Amino acid sequence: MIYLDTNATAPMKPAVRIAVIEAMERWGNASSVHRYGRTTRRYREEARAAVAAMVDVKPSQVVFTSGATEANATILHNFAAMPVAVSAIEHDSVLANASQAARLPVTPSGILDLMAADEILRAMKPGLVSVMLVNNETGIIQPVAELAVIAKKYGHKVHCDAVQAAGRLPLSLRELGVDALSLSSHKVGGPQGMGALVVDEKLALQPIIRGGGQEMNRRAGTENLPGICGFGVAAQLAADDLRDATRLTAWRNELQAELVQAGGQDTVVIGDTAPRVANTLCIAMPGVSSETQVAAMDLAGIAVSAGAACSSGKVKISHVLRAMGYGDDVAGSALRLSLGWHNKQEDIARCVSAWRDVYQRAKNNQYNRSTQAA
């Protein structure tokens, strides 16, 4: 089986697994004063320092959460009483927590429309703007630093969902000019159920989970030590992922060229005119539903996704592609292939071969249906 769905979750790296297992064998509450507590606290802080180094902040700016969804919810709930604007291509974890928010449009190439954003943010009273750095479906890199300059001009705070950027782009809270940043452990080969909200030192974050003074009163509840330790190791190893980007770019481009050649003029490469992270390819085969493609590829031993992975496992038409102006023919037939640290070059050829078969079968079925109808 070939796994090409790293944007949904990256396979856990072996060193992370070891760190998680070791942490599970330790006990002690990091809030306790005794030796057990102190040891636990030391491991927790070592992991916090690794995550902090990944995003260029002090360790005290990292608040561990149960995942990026909680990180996004925390920051959005902190601004619940204020105006909020989010991009139209945000992940559901942002959109669902900001249903009343103004939507910042994207251009047909999938990049945030900065001129439109300027107009919307100018008209808005000071509040929060939330924009992702890398789109999970298309891999398109958003101009967050430029948006932050605009937002600050009108007195807004800026939050960035950087889940898909970690390990793929060098990250710096300061250079992005944002006030908060969400991270997820399992997108960088860490354990699932672990994430972080990274905040500017001047941002007084209120917890949404209360009942303890953990995380400097910013997130109550005994910390998930195995998750934290695993996340720390994954954050450190993400440096090697950054070094791997050139290799993944070459493979992704090879994959794209081969699929376009196999599908001919019917195929639509989404976001190929925009800057993209190295590992992601979003490609549509109009006429064949995403659901059919995902199922057929799975039977052929290739795990891919139809865009955002939903908790229910069902495939729905992508709001991201709709926001880019694609109709249901393209949006409903898009496939996301995302590479990761675990892939090998031969995976590309096997994926192309499987996709070619799927495409050929779909074409034959279409032909048979049309002749029967005639």
Added chain:
Amino acid sequence: MSNVIGLNEFAGLANSALTCWLCQKPASTRAIFCHHCGTVQPVRDIDHFARLGIERRIDLDVEHLDHQYAALSRTLDPQRFLIRGMGERTNASKQLEALKGAYEALRDPLRRGRYWLSLHHEHDAAQAEMQPMITELRAELSTAAEPVACDRVAQKAGQALEDGIMGLMQALRGQEWEKASSTLVHLDWLESILGDVRTKRSDMTQASR
């Protein structure tokens, strides 16, 4: 489970003869850390571009280079390895040193040009002829009696250096290795003149005190 998604296999590692110094499991030449045990690996012999994880091209994106360097060097911050063993501390410090060396070699266009040429062509400085401009500048410098005259030489040499770097980049992009090679020698001479200007000017200033 491991057979399903290849958890125990690393891209490019299966055939690698390299192993982690600590856990002895396969290691990649590119990796800073062992992905099996997480320890910092010794510095391996890879090119500067691979060390910084950037595309191998002469006209690289300097901003991206800066960001990559900043992110990678943060990961190797010695403070973070204080509580680790001696082996790992040494490796981290050497990795950081190698990273810095690679960054400096790529950040400076002239050094990058020299490095790029060394990757593609055997550069023989002895074969390059000295251009008349160098002789003229040397003569002008030797007769310069005032700091202002030295500054004039420096200005001319500086301008020639700037133009020369542009010419070097063009030659490298066009894969005109011989031309690039002779341009590099010319640039070396210009740099040497600039060094001589600085020394002479400093001597003049000290003598006037």
